[in-house]
Amino acid sequence: MKSVTEISGVPKEDLSSIPASAHPTAEGPAEVAANIKYHAQYTPHFSPLKFEPEQAFYATADSVRDSLIQRWNETYLHFHRENPKQTYYLSMEYLQGRALTNAIGNLGITDAYAAALNKLGHDLENIVEQEPDAALGNGGLGRLASCFLDSMATLNLPAWGYGLRYRYGLFKQSITEKGQQESAENWLEKFSPWEIVRHDVVYPVRFYGKVEVCASGVHKWVDGEQLQALAYDVPIPGYGTNNTISLRLWEAKAPAEDFNLNEFNDGQYENAAHLHSKAQQICAVLYPGDAKEEGKLLRLKQQFFLCSASLQDIIARFKERRVENEPIAWNEFPSKVAVQMNDTHPTLSIPELMRILMDDECLGWDEAWTVTTRTIAYTNHTVLPEALEKWSVALLTKLLPRHMEIIAEINKRFLEMIHSSHPDMENKFNNMCILDDSNPQKPVVRMANLCVVSSHTVNGVAMLHSNILKDELFRDYVSLWPEKFQNKTNGITPRRWLRFCNPELSAIITKWLKTDQWVTNLDLLRGLRQFSDNSELQSEWASAKMANKIRLAQYIFQVTGVKVNPNSLFDIQIKRIHEYKRQLLNILGAIYRYKRLKEMSAEERKKVVPRTIMIGGKAFATYTQAKRIVKLVNDVGAVVNNDPAIGDLLKVVFIPNYNVSVAEILIPGSELSQHISTAGMEASGTSNMKFALNGCLIIGTLDGANVEIREEIGKDNFFLFGAEAHDVPKLRKEREQGLFVPDPRFEEAKNFVKSRAFGDYDYTPLLDSLEGNSGYGRGDYFLVGYDFPSYMEAQSRVDNAYKDTKKWMKMSILSTAGSGKFSSDRTISEYAKAIWKIQECRVP
Template sequence: MEYLQGRALTNAIGNLDIQNAYAEALNKLGHELEEIAEQEKDAALGNGGLGRLASCFLDSMATLNLPAWGYGLRYKYGLFKQLITKQGQEEIAEDWLEKFSPWEVVRHDIVFPVRFFGSIEINPDGSRKWVGGEVVQALAYDVPIPGYKTKNTISLRLWEAKACAEDFNLFQFNDGQYESAAQLHSRAQQICAVLYPGDATEDGKLLRLKQQFFLCSASLQDIILRFKERRSGKGSWKWSEFPSKVAVQLNDTHPTLAIPELMRLLMDDERLGWDEAWDVTTRTIAYTNHTVLPEALEKWSQPVMWKLLPRHMEIIEEIDKRFLAMINATRPDLEHKLPTMRVLDHNPQKPVVRMANLCVVSAHTVNGVAQLHSDILKAELFADYVSIWPTKFQNKTNGITPRRWLRFCSPELSNIITKWLKTDQWATNLDLLSGLREVCIRIILWSMLSFILSKL
């Protein structure tokens, strides 16, 4: 859902290894690099560690020459701009796109429909299809992510929500009913207005769920289309090949709806049966967990889900039903724990969908972001699942990109490190920094020897 990119100019010229040449060119024009860099507004696409991690992923994958894509929403206002007044702190909307972003490329050729609400239509052959409701268009904007000292550049694809011209009621507008005439346009603009809109109200919950599904649906449609285009002309191909060509990593539970949406696209649009669609989905999806607090795990109201995404709730119900059947058949010793393990919580007061449980049941791999974190997941939070799928749970210790956070932000220190290590390869292999220990030991020994000799 978020990417905390930071300023792109210094990162781009650093990855292209043209900092000095670029700075010299600006000096000849009477400008300083720092002066120009200060003109760039931070892309308001994220606000914390989750977003920074996602951005570091993109930088690393580009540097490793991996054919990767990042997917997010093109928030208009992001979070907020903080003002300090005599009355205290004030938060106002910040339009980071006010002067446009020079880094993004609008892709008018890449547009996908995303449906909300509606009902389920049952065809004569028993297949089901989601119809009606309201449909908004997802328009793609591509932001280039250059790798470090490599020709590889990948893309962060951001989606903007738009309504079709046909959804503007010209008759109502000319009749003076201005708000009614553009209702769908207004609702579409709300989807990408801000990052993490308040969810204290029912409307807020609905909007946040809309955001999550909008991201998942548009991204998966794009992934499937690209897969089809690349496989066309190469003879016969099968959907069973999809997981060997596509890996979808869910960064926390916000994009969990990718699971039922991929199932829906495969079954309803591509006409796959449940078993084949489930096999493709479970071999494609992987899940990164970011919290060990049970109360912090995302849950969505079942009535809200049925209202907004009726077809997906049918699919989630079937996933839950089949998981229960599997436990009853293979692990009867866990039957008493099913109320907490199952995907659906049918508490009469507050029935919810447990998104983390859905991820664990459906993903081929679940990872924590530090060894201690992963150990807690396996020993406590997901311990019952570990007894079923012991190899599913892994650890992936997250770090940072050493280019932005060391190589570019402290060039003097970087030059010292390169001097003592006699190589600049540490910028892509931080393990080489361990060589500084030997350098320090030699310096200390030389200092001690010099001191002893001076006393003789």
């Protein structure tokens, strides 16, 4: 029989000298290799005759987890002893990406692991590729939450994250001739080596039922359906510190006693496990379709499940850390606990905390309200009406009867306060009330209004966005509580988004700055400005960029079969597919570019800058227009990429199944990135920050964080186009009135699609949405037609700038040099000081 070492392809004598011995805190290559081998033999997940890349990954991850567990336990014990005020971040999404590279990078043991795996016959890069992305999020909201956790740990802040343990994520995207196809993203098909199930951390979560009023007047929520929330913890290590905090994920389960053995033995198998099936539904997928009432109920269940389990856990920790046998001083709760709601999804934290305090802990309304409003803060991430969340009163009453009572009482008391203290604002009731009964048949709860009324702080996520919140969306509340509203411009972790994903460029930055302290002090990147004209730096910079472009070209060929020219301009737009993000503007520009190339003479084509346009992102499964955009991109690519007359002058590639790991290849290889949303509609964006940090130039509108990025990197290093936010309402009105005259190039691009140049698919509904003067669609609500000529002129400026290599390299260097502000370390420091009021709690 062959030995493990022989089967793995490594000569037996090379491994026989490496002992299989446990070294939980190993830092040297020999000890690390021994620890990996120990886990391969004594923490086996596979048959003993294999040590191929997949088996090697799980053994490697287990060995890294050893180091994390020690730091993790020490951090928990230190927080317990010190009992600081702690922040709890509640989010429905965490887009973590792969954990292995990040963990060994933050622990400072990457080189040791690379050498150890080499001893064991494997390559670190290949082992990293075996790890599936954790399918716990979808877009910027979830990636921001993950960047924030990294910064919380790195800054040694007492903080945790709470989320749900989705088994299948949003979906795995594949592309066929029919367009986007969705399938389950089964990242837990085997298991995650990073999570630890906490069998001792289980809380009951109730749905449905009724409210009973006791003789004492206390309300009690009883009966209904009761499930259990079981905790799974994922370690989040800080960079260059012992602090390792937790992301606690909840899984829903039914108690064993709810399995009806008699029914099962009687052949009624589905009935026997009815509650178990309901429990599995809660954490099955992220954002289940909500076109039907069943889908709406499930989404609401998910949100409440997160809120209820997390608050019960937070309160249990508060009680655990108090002096033994002392009575609970609830007035001290806000001085020990800060809860941050990441958008409106965790809004039910408000009535749930009120319910626990009043019904379980017997506090009066006023005391419970004071505790709640001093504890909870709210981050708004959108001005889109459909994303602000409105829930049917009937649905809430059915699923959460006690919470609906509490929400109604909050609304009643709020309106009474306005009536008594601000009678001049009674004409604002309709906009400010939490319960909207303008349609008496279908009254709804406005979750954003509930958040604003009940939180001690409300913040936007970019200066422009925060001003829109104050001047428009929440204007009436600002007149009541001007001190409640703040701005916290988003940021990204420089560890994952430069240091680890772009080691070539990172090494150059460290060399020229003569320090690697920029990894935790991103403002130091300003020091690159003095070298931006230096030809030696520009040459090194260009070499690093080319290495990343070649790697990206190889990836594109691997996943799409399209060969792209690394010497072409790499132009990338990767984000959730949505009409306001205007991937449609991008592809119409590409269509016009292709049409012009077809019309050029061979001599004219010689002067053209070759360009590879890449678009990636998921369209929500029920968002028909977004899925049409995905199909159009692919149909255009199928024609353009196979046109021998065009060759390498233009390629259009759709990158399938966009996720964090894909972004870590795309962003370092990018040269131009499109952030082209309709002005005033993107709250912030964080991919724009990642691209700018990696020396990629941006073409974009004055929207979200683009405004601040342009200020920081310099106006000359940003390709600006389009209407500004304050002009958008007027332009939409003119569009509706038929006063808009479309640019001929815009009409040419649309007509080219209508000519069936890209296949026989009927794109009429998509193109009709751009016909603002014809009453179709929404009248080009996102102003694609209005901004098209300005967009095309900006693209011409891009082409001209790219022809001057020295100028382009200088602009690229200045982009990185101006990105210091956009570190999530800066953002989290601002949250900690101005909203959470928490201090560093460093593990010795």
